[in-house]
Amino acid sequence: MADEVAALAARPQDTRRETVAFVIGVAGWLVPGLGHALMKMWGRAAACFLTVGLLVILGAGMRGNVFSSSGNDAFDSLGYLADLGTGTFYLLARSLETGGADVSHAGGDYGTRFLATAGVLNLLAALHAYEAARGRKA
Amino acid sequence: MNAGMGFHLSHFQSMLLFALLISIAFGFLSRRRPIDRVKYIVWSLFLFLLIGVGIGWAMYPFSR
Numbered sequence: 001m002a003d004e005v006a007a008l009a010a011r012p013q014d015t016r017r018e019t020v021a022f023v024i025g026v027a028g029w030l031v032p033g034l035g036h037a038l039m040k041m042w043g044r045a046a047a048c049f050l051t052v053g054l055l056v057i058l059g060a061g062m063r064g065n066v067f068s069s070s071g072n073d074a075f076d077s078l079g080y081l082a083d084l085g086t087g088t089f090y091l092l093a094r095s096l097e098t099g100g101a102d103v104s105h106a107g108g109d110y111g112t113r114f115l116a117t118a119g120v121l122n123l124l125a126a127l128h129a130y131e132a133a134r135g136r137k138a
Numbered sequence: 139m140n141a142g143m144g145f146h147l148s149h150f151q152s153m154l155l156f157a158l159l160i161s162i163a164f165g166f167l168s169r170r171r172p173i174d175r176v177k178y179i180v181w182s183l184f185l186f187l188l189i190g191v192g193i194g195w196a197m198y199p200f201s202r
Contacts, residue, residue, distance in 0.1 A: 047163055047165075048167075058155065062146075107146060110147070121160065
């Protein structure tokens with residue numbers, strides 16, 4: 001009985017915590033490092049922002065492929081999903097790559113990997129921020 | 139590397155930059171104490187380079 005009362009009393013707090021954690025996760029996805037910054041994890045926030053930002057700038061500078069939603073096959077779609085992982089930095093990548101992609105050279109191929117890795121890394125960081133906000137990770 | 143949003147990096151430079159950035163991100167995300175982070179970053183970077191160069195040499199006989 002006492003356990004049930006305690007469980008019922010805890011529910012609104014849990015719901016609120018889940019909502020806050022979700023908002024932090026989405027914020028971390030939209031702007032790399034913002035999720036951790038909202039929880040005052042400054043070192044992790046700076047590391048996420050700088051590493052994802054540098055990977056995007058280098059990837060676009062090396063003329064990697066910034067995938068769009070109009071992909072021709074499954075690999076293009078997967079690439080688009082990975083690139084979208086960078087959140088608003090996806091728009092930065094598109095604006096930086098004015099000359100278009102050039103994957104005929106190794107540099108462009110590396111650039112494509114840099115961009116995809118930036119997206120997946122940011123998704124991992126956003127998930128980490130979400131879990132930390134839920135109290136599951138420190 | 140040159141200016142004007144056109145970076146020209148060698149294979150090794152690209153791999154080194156990639157390994158360094160990923161190691162830093164992983165180190166900061168997975169460890170809390172600064173000394174643990176440094177140890178993780180150095181160890182991860184070393185393994186990235188060792189495995190990358192190792193795979194490169196393993197493919198060398200098939201490159202021609």
